[in-house]
Amino acid sequence: MSKPIKTVVVVGGGIAGWLTAGRLAAKHKAKDPNGVKVILVESPNIPIIGVGEGTWPTMRSTLIALGISETDFIRECEVSFKQGAKFAKWVDGSEDDFYYHPLVLPQGFGKGDLAAHWLAKENGASTSSFSKDVCFQEAICELGLAPKTIRTPEYADVANYAYHLDSGKFVVFLQKYCTNALGVIHILDDVTDINTCENGDIAAVVTLEQGDIKGDLFVDCTGFSSLLLGKHYQVPFKSCSDVLFVDTALTVQVPYENEHDDIASHTISTGQEAGWIWDIGLQHRRGVGYAYSSKYSSEEQARAVLAKYVGDKFASLTIRKIPIVSGHREKFWQKNCVAVGLSAGFLEPLEASALVLVELSAEMISDQLPQSRDIMDIVAKRFNETFLYRWEKIIDFLKLHYILSKRTDNAFWTDNRSPQSIPESLKESMALWQYRSPADHDFSSNNEIFPAASYQYVLYGMGFKSDYSHTTYALDDVDFAQRHFAHNRKFTEKTISTLPKNRELINKVIEFGFNRI
Amino acid sequence: MTKLVAVDNKNHLNTRVDLSKIEQHGADLQLVPVVLSEFINLAIQYPIVLTKNGNTGQFVISAMLGFEPSENLFWQQEQWQGLYVPLQIRRQPFFIAPSNQQENTNKHNNELTVCLNTESPSLSNQTGEALFDVNGQESKYFHEVKELLSQLLMGEKENNLLLKNLTLMDLIQPMSLDITFANQSTTKLTGLYTIDQDKLGSLSNEQLITLYEMGLLPSIYTMVASLGQVHALINLKNKRLN
Numbered sequence: 001m002s003k004p005i006k007t008v009v010v011v012g013g014g015i016a017g018w019l020t021a022g023r024l025a026a027k028h029k030a031k032d033p034n035g036v037k038v039i040l041v042e043s044p045n046i047p048i049i050g051v052g053e054g055t056w057p058t059m060r061s062t063l064i065a066l067g068i069s070e071t072d073f074i075r076e077c078e079v080s081f082k083q084g085a086k087f088a089k090w091v092d093g094s095e096d097d098f099y100y101h102p103l104v105l106p107q108g109f110g111k112g113d114l115a116a117h118w119l120a121k122e123n124g125a126s127t128s129s130f131s132k133d134v135c136f137q138e139a140i141c142e143l144g145l146a147p148k149t150i151r152t153p154e155y156a157d158v159a160n161y162a163y164h165l166d167s168g169k170f171v172v173f174l175q176k177y178c179t180n181a182l183g184v185i186h187i188l189d190d191v192t193d194i195n196t197c198e199n200g201d202i203a204a205v206v207t208l209e210q211g212d213i214k215g216d217l218f219v220d221c222t223g224f225s226s227l228l229l230g231k232h233y234q235v236p237f238k239s240c241s242d243v244l245f246v247d248t249a250l251t252v253q254v255p256y257e258n259e260h261d262d263i264a265s266h267t268i269s270t271g272q273e274a275g276w277i278w279d280i281g282l283q284h285r286r287g288v289g290y291a292y293s294s295k296y297s298s299e300e301q302a303r304a305v306l307a308k309y310v311g312d313k314f315a316s317l318t319i320r321k322i323p324i325v326s327g328h329r330e331k332f333w334q335k336n337c338v339a340v341g342l343s344a345g346f347l348e349p350l351e352a353s354a355l356v357l358v359e360l361s362a363e364m365i366s367d368q369l370p371q372s373r374d375i376m377d378i379v380a381k382r383f384n385e386t387f388l389y390r391w392e393k394i395i396d397f398l399k400l401h402y403i404l405s406k407r408t409d410n411a412f413w414t415d416n417r418s419p420q421s422i423p424e425s426l427k428e429s430m431a432l433w434q435y436r437s438p439a440d441h442d443f444s445s446n447n448e449i450f451p452a453a454s455y456q457y458v459l460y461g462m463g464f465k466s467d468y469s470h471t472t473y474a475l476d477d478v479d480f481a482q483r484h485f486a487h488n489r490k491f492t493e494k495t496i497s498t499l500p501k502n503r504e505l506i507n508k509v510i511e512f513g514f515n516r517i
Numbered sequence: 518m519t520k521l522v523a524v525d526n527k528n529h530l531n532t533r534v535d536l537s538k539i540e541q542h543g544a545d546l547q548l549v550p551v552v553l554s555e556f557i558n559l560a561i562q563y564p565i566v567l568t569k570n571g572n573t574g575q576f577v578i579s580a581m582l583g584f585e586p587s588e589n590l591f592w593q594q595e596q597w598q599g600l601y602v603p604l605q606i607r608r609q610p611f612f613i614a615p616s617n618q619q620e621n622t623n624k625h626n627n628e629l630t631v632c633l634n635t636e637s638p639s640l641s642n643q644t645g646e647a648l649f650d651v652n653g654q655e656s657k658y659f660h661e662v663k664e665l666l667s668q669l670l671m672g673e674k675e676n677n678l679l680l681k682n683l684t685l686m687d688l689i690q691p692m693s694l695d696i697t698f699a700n701q702s703t704t705k706l707t708g709l710y711t712i713d714q715d716k717l718g719s720l721s722n723e724q725l726i727t728l729y730e731m732g733l734l735p736s737i738y739t740m741v742a743s744l745g746q747v748h749a750l751i752n753l754k755n756k757r758l759n
Contacts, residue, residue, distance in 0.1 A: 150574030151708070512573040517689055517710070 002374035005216040006036060011191060011205060011228060012221030013042030015167060015355065016341025018174035020219050020362040021184045022066045027366045031183030036369070039185045040178075041205060041213055046223075048171055053280050053287045054082060054267050054352030055162045056449075057103055060155050062359045068177060070154035071513035074506065076173045078166035078283040080263045081502055083137050083147050083159060085351070089271040091462050093407050099129065099461030100266070101351075102137035103160040105453045107484040115437035115456050116474040117481035119466060124485030130460035133485060136492040141266040143496055146505035154514035158495060162352075164267070164280045164287075187213065194232050201336040201373075202228065216373065218337045219365070226329070226343035233334045237345075239327040240395050243421055244402075245296070245412060246275050246348040247324050250306050251289035252317040265502040269350065271405070272305050273297060274412040278349060279309075283506055291324065291348045296412035324348055328391045333380035336373070338365060345391060350401060353394045356449060361387065390449055396426040397450045397458075403430075404462035433459060436474075437466055521612055521632040526653035529633065534610065534658070535645035538638050540597040542609040545587040548579040549603050552672025553679060553736045558601040560743040562591075564750065567680075567689060567710035576680050576689070576710065581750065584696065584704050590753040604672070608665045610637030629670075631663060679733050686724055688713050688737075694747065699755040712741050 010021045021040045029035030063073060073079060084102035091097045108114050114134055118125040131138045137159050140147065147161035178184040193206035204212035205228075220228035229235050241247060268279040275292030290306040297305070299321075307314040328345025332338060340361040347353055364383060370376040403422055407413035415421065429442060438455035459466075468474050475481075500508070522528070543549060548568060551559055559565055563580035570577050580603055582589040591599040597606070616630040639645070646658035655663075683689050690713035694706040717737065720728075728734045 149571075151569040151571065152574075508572075508574065512575055515569070515574060515576065516684070516687070517691060 002372050003216065004372050005370055005376070007215045008036060008038050008217045008219065008369075009205060009213055009215030010038065010040040010219040010221055011042075012223060012341070012343070013040055013171070013175065013186075014048045014221060014223060014341060015171055015174065016223075016343075016358045016362075017042065017219070017221035018171060018178055018184075019062065019358055020221060020340050020365060022174060022178040022182055023062070023362040023366040024369065025178060025182035025184045026066050028369060035183075037185065038183070039187060039213060039215065041187045041189060041191060041207065043190045044188045045190060048168065053164055053167055053282070054278075054349065054355070055165065056352060056356040056359075057160055057162045058356050058359050059163055060161075062363070064155055065363075066177070067181065071509055073163075073173065074509045077170045078285075080164045080282055080506055081147050081265050082162045082164045082267060082280075083141050083265050085267040085269055086141065087269050087271070087401070087461065089407075090269075090276070090401060090405055091407070093271060093409060099457070100131040100135075100138040100141065101454060101457045101461065102131055102135050102141070102266075103162065104135050104137045105160075105451075106134035106456060107488045108480065109453055110440065112477055112480045112484075113437055113439075113474055114481060114484055115460060115466070116468050117485075118460065119437075119468065120475055122475065123478050123481035125481075126485070126489075131457055134488060135457075136488055136495055139492045139496050140499060141264075144262045144265060144502055145496065145499040146265060146502045147499070148505070149498070149500060150505060150508040150512060150514070152514070153517050158499060161265075164282055166282055166284075191227065194228065199335075202232070216336065217369070217376070220337055220339040220343045221341050223342045224325075224346070226339060228337045229329055229332070229334060229339040229343055233337065235329045235331055235334055237325075237327055238330050239325070240347075241326050243395055243399055243423055244326045244348055245293040245416060245421075246291045246326065248294050248299075248302070249289050249291045249322045249324055249348075250299075250302055251287065251320045251322060252306065252310060252314070254286040254288050254310055254313060254317065256285065260503065263502045263506065267352065270309065271407065272309075273410045274302070274305075275348075276350070277306065277309050281502075289322075289349075291350070293412055296410055296415075331384040332361070332387050333383045335380075336376060338380070338383065340365070344387070347394060347398060350398050351394070351450070353398075353449065357387075357390065357394075360390065360449070389444075392423070392425060393443070394449060396423055396429070397454065399423065399426055400455065400458055401462075404459065404464055406463075429455075433464070433466055435467055435470065520635045521614060522635055523614070523616075524611070524631045524633050524648065524659075526649045526655075530649050530651075530653060531642050531647075532633070533641045533643065533645035533647050535639045535641050539609045540592075540602060540606055541595075541638050543582075543589060543597060543602075543606040544592045546589050547583040547586055548581055549605050550577055551580045551603050551605065552578070552669060553675040554668060554672055555601070555604055556736050556739040556743075559603065560739050560746070562599050562601065562746060562749065563603075563743065564746045565740045565743040566692065568708055569710075576684075578676050578680070581709075581747075584706065584750070584754060590750060590757065604665055604669055608662065608669060610634040610639055611662050611666060613666050613670060631666060678731060679736055682728060682731065682733060683712070683737075686716070686720065686728075688716050688720075690716075696751060698751065698758055700758045702758070711744060712737055714741060717741070 008024055010017050017040055021038050025038040030038040086098055086100050088098040106114055117123050118130055118133055125133050127133055140159055147159040148157050179186045189207035189209050191205045192208055195203040197203045202218045204214040206212055218228055263281040270277045274297035277290045280287040290302055292302050326347050332344045341358050368379045370379045402416035405413055438452040440452050442452055559580050566581050567576045568579055582591055591597055612632045613629050614632045616628040647656050648659040689710050692709045692711045697703045
């Protein structure tokens with residue numbers, strides 16, 4: 001056996017760094033003398049970007065894998081529950097224009113094609129909202145209700161959920177937990193140089209105070225600077241700004257009027273003249289930001305749009321400007337170095353893809369961690385294939401939101417629909433979906449970030465029609481459709497009468513905590 | 518209906534409690550909260566189970582009296598037919614509440630006081646046990662009531678100790694009951710929890726000693742044994758259905 005992998009060095013102490021270090025340390029027993037040593041080097045002088053405040057339900061399995069108590073996490077990171085996203089003013093921009101992308105799958109999904117029945121407006125489809133007819137979660141969100149009760153065990157649910165979190169507090173929480181409970185070694189120092197081996201591997205990162213920090217695998221979590229993968233290895237960046245036009249975000253933190261104000265249990269995404277505004281409710285404040293394209297809007301115009309959305313308070317808030325360079329590295333794992341987080345790439349936060357990609361990367365690195373150097377290139381190749389596919393799929397899915405819009409108020413929207421801006425893979429899928437709804441076999445990965453259900457929610461939420469006139473037999477199973485539409489109505493009634501308000505549940509978690517069972 | 522007022526010998530000098538009506542307070546309880554000190558007495562008739570408080574999500578130890586909401590199978594012919602009546606019933610119509618008598622500066626704010634549910638059907642001015650004698654001195658009966666209340670108060674601490682250790686040692690598991698009654702009707706009970714006997718059997722010596730030293734082991738085994746009373750409860754239900 002060639003050189004065993006005994007030490008992993010993570011460079012960068014943001015959420016990406018700590019989540020990767022934590023997953024590695026938990027699985028590979030960093031605390032045990034026989035385990036893999038996990039070192040996290042972090043500059044004391046570089047601030048954390050802290051982009052992600054929205055997560056996917058994967059965050060629940062990530063926290064479970066780390067052994068974190070959900071109650072502690074909710075108490076310490078200003079966490080609230082997220083049950084998907086409400087997209088307002090994306091179709092035509094009118095006041096009553098909205099649809100949901102909930103986290104619960106459509107009724108009967110995988111057992112039959114309920115979408116076909118809904119499109120035909122037959123057999124019990126009763127409203128003009130796809131998500132409302134096939135999923136009970138929209139009603140829960142519209143009423144500001146939580147996805148579970150205080151009696152539901154931790155990490156279990158009544159309705160599938162993710163979290164909104166304060167990324168600054170989450171970093172502190174993870175740092176404390178990973179160093180205390182998982183045995184991650186934390187070094188605060190500036191990386192000044194990189195030492196390489198003859199084969200081109202990184203031998204050590206050189207730090208200002210503590211000299212060489214040697215390792216067998218290096219994880220680049222250095223954010224936009226991409227110190228190892230980008231600067232050292234010069235792996236090219238593949239821009240997708242020709243597909244996704246948003247290149248700037250203006251963000252503000254909006255306090256609640258009073259501490260008992262409702263907290264929305266979903267992300268609200270509202271279309272604007274040159275982009276869209278996110279609105280994320282945490283326990284102590286809302287995080288609001290305007291993601292826009294500087295080609296179609298000046299910063300002054302953008303500020304005015306954000307000011308109008310936020311209202312009177314806006315004048316007193318601090319505005320932060322974040323550049324969004326959409327795209328990713330051409331590969332993510334080179335030699336004995338793998339990039340996770342912003343160093344690997346970034347996209348506009350339309351579907352909260354940043355943290356989920358960090359989690360999936362950390363999971364795969366930890367799961368596939370090579371035992372020895374001689375097999376690392378195989379793992380690297382597979383990792384690169386997997387994540388190139390995932391990035392492409394996310395780009396397709398984000399673009400889907402734009403090509404289905406009918407807005408004409410600004411060239412931002414009309415240009416977004418020009419064929420040359422649409423990836424071939426998405427065009428192909430759209431061609432298929434002319435005649436049928438998105439199905440599982442449209443997606444080849446067993447760990448698809450956005451499953452066929454997500455595509456259905458966006459397509460039919462935005463008024464797309466699949467034409468079943470050649471395949472009217474798809475509507476034959478009347479009983480299936482009636483049963484599932486009826487079940488959805490019944491379950492909607494039941495859940496809205498039993499679930500507490502989002503704020504109410506959070507307060508109870510803070511006071512009493514969830515039980516483990 | 519419950520309306521609590523603090524008991525004193527001015528307002529309640531003539532108040533009497535008709536003991537034969539106290540048990541009415543349990544007439545429509547499916548579950549009644551219990552304390553450790555009565556486990557032995559309970560286990561001869563009732564399954565002792567854990568449920569979650571709807572408001573806090575925290576575990577509550579209860580004796581199970583029926584299979585559906587408001588069903589107390591021990592309530593028959595306007596009487597409690599069980600051999601042992603739980604403290605929570607016998608203490609009626611009295612409760613303990615934090616004292617609000619701020620005018621008395623010698624008292625701490627967290628001092629407790631005995632309250633009376635003025636809506637209780639057991640209250641009377643004519644028949645039953647008096648709380649005070651004509652001179653305003655506490656009666657023997659009222660003294661016994663206070664004993665019961667303090668037993669419950671102490672019991673709450675013991676309950677918390679038990680629940681805390683059961684949780685720490687991961688000894689609680691959900692219990693799902695699928696029951697078919699004599700008339701072929703079925704019921705599925707959820708939201709009940711009990712001791713995980715496999716985990717109980719595989720505790721380390723250290724954990725067992727901890728439970729032993731805290732005096733919790735007998736209660737844990739009594740809880741396990743009491744589950745057999747589910748069959749007795751099914752029998753009662755079958756009789757009622759016939």
